[in-house]
Amino acid sequence: AQSVTQPDIHITVSEGASLELRCNYSYGATPYLFWYVQSPGQGLQLLLKYFSGDTLVQGIKGFEAEFKRSQSSFNLRKPSVHWSDAAEYFCAVALFSGGYNKLIFGAGTRLAVHP
Amino acid sequence: NAGVMQNPRHLVRRRGQEARLRCSPMKGHSHVYWYRQLPEEGLKFMVYLQKENIIDESGMPKERFSAEFPKEGPSILRIQQVVRGDSAAYFCASSLGTANQPQHFGDGTRLSIL
Numbered sequence: 219a220q221s222v223t224q225p226d227i228h229i230t231v232s233e234g235a236s237l238e239l240r241c242n243y244s245y246g247a248t249p250y251l252f253w254y255v256q257s258p259g260q261g262l263q264l265l266l267k268y269f270s271g272d273t274l275v276q277g278i279k280g281f282e283a284e285f286k287r288s289q290s291s292f293n294l295r296k297p298s299v300h301w302s303d304a305a306e307y308f309c310a311v312a313l314f315s316g317g318y319n320k321l322i323f324g325a326g327t328r329l330a331v332h333p
Numbered sequence: 334n335a336g337v338m339q340n341p342r343h344l345v346r347r348r349g350q351e352a353r354l355r356c357s358p359m360k361g362h363s364h365v366y367w368y369r370q371l372p373e374e375g376l377k378f379m380v381y382l383q384k385e386n387i388i389d390e391s392g393m394p395k396e397r398f399s400a401e402f403p404k405e406g407p408s409i410l411r412i413q414q415v416v417r418g419d420s421a422a423y424f425c426a427s428s429l430g431t432a433n434q435p436q437h438f439g440d441g442t443r444l445s446i447l
Contacts (some may be wrong), residue, residue, distance in 0.1 A: 222375075250433065261337075261424060261440040262376075269433055308375055318388065320366060321426075321436060323375035 220245050220313050224324035230302045231299050239294040239327050241309030250312035250319065251292040253283055256326075257305045265307075268292060279303070304331045337406075337427050337439035345445045346415050354410040354442045358427030365408045367400060368438060370422040382408060383430070389413055412444075420446045 233238055243249055250269050254262040256313045266277025273285040283294045292309060306326045312319035338357040346352050358365050363384050368376040369392075381389040382402040393400070397415075402408040412419055422443050426436035 252435065254438070259440075259443075261339075262426075263439040264435055264437070267435055316388065317435075318364065318381060318428075318430065320378045320389065320392075321368075321376070322378070322383055323368075325375045 220322050222309050222311050223322035224307075224309055224327050226327045227325070228328045228330070230330040230332060232250060233301050234298050235297045237294075237296045237303070237308075237329070239307050239329070241292045241294065241324060242290050243292065243309075243311045244290065245311050247314075249292075250272055250314075250330065251283075251285060251296050252288055252310045252312070252321065253281070253292075254308045254310065255279075255305050256308065262308065265294070290329075299329075300333060301331045304329055337362075337425055337437055339423075339425050339439035339442050341442060341446070342440065345447060347447045348416060349414050352412040352415050352419070352444055353443070354412075354423050354425075355407045356425030356427075356439060358425075362427035362429055362437075362443070364428045364430040365402050365410055366410075366426040366428075367410050368424045368426065370424060370441070371373045372421070376424060379410075392399040415444075415446050417446050420444055 223243045253265040254268045268285045306328045308326045309324045310321040365382045367379040370376045378392040397413045399411045411431045422441045424441045426438045428434045428436045
């Protein structure tokens with residue numbers, strides 16, 4: 219069955235430090251992959267997506283993610299974290315059926331940023 | 334604001350009452366998805382609708398939950414005879430409809446059951 223695993227429930231980093239959030243997926247075909255960010259009490263904002271082509275994708279707010287088929291991973295990175303990046307981050311894979319897709323989400327990683 | 338609009342933002346109901354959650358998709362989007370987020374969990378797919386049609390309701394509980402997306406007006410998620418376990422955040426997303434179009438999410442409705 220299709221699934222998404224985010225191994226880290228909570229991560230704390232210092233402001234200015236680099237960040238990597240892990241995401242592993244299980245999907246039989248070529249996946250469409252997404253990273254969303256959720257601030258407290260808010261909806262989900264799309265950070266970046268991978269459909270095909272270059273395996274390193276750039277997103278908003280200085281984030282990037284790399285698709286590694288051999289490892290079934292799509293890890294999110296940022297070279298220097300800002301305090302405003304504190305939020306919850308969700309990785310998702312699109313499950314296709316009949317011309318539409320529904321998203322399978324991981325459980326999320328909550329990021330705290332120390333000054 | 335041209336984004337996905339959900340209302341109300343917060344909804345409090347007593348056990349046994351009905352909850353109606355509304356979602357207006359982004360302009361030009363005719364495909365609507367509903368997801369539920371239980372406390373400390375990720376989002377779970379509930380239902381996918383196009384105008385006047387339910388396409389996929391595989392994630393909907395079999396009883397008490399229903400959804401519609403009429404020709405005119407917002408999509409509605411209805412929960413009848415609510416129970417404590419229905420307390421969650423309910424998110425609506427919309428897309429242009431082709432499979433490779435990303436979904437855009439609203440800010441959600443936080444449902445609390447007393």
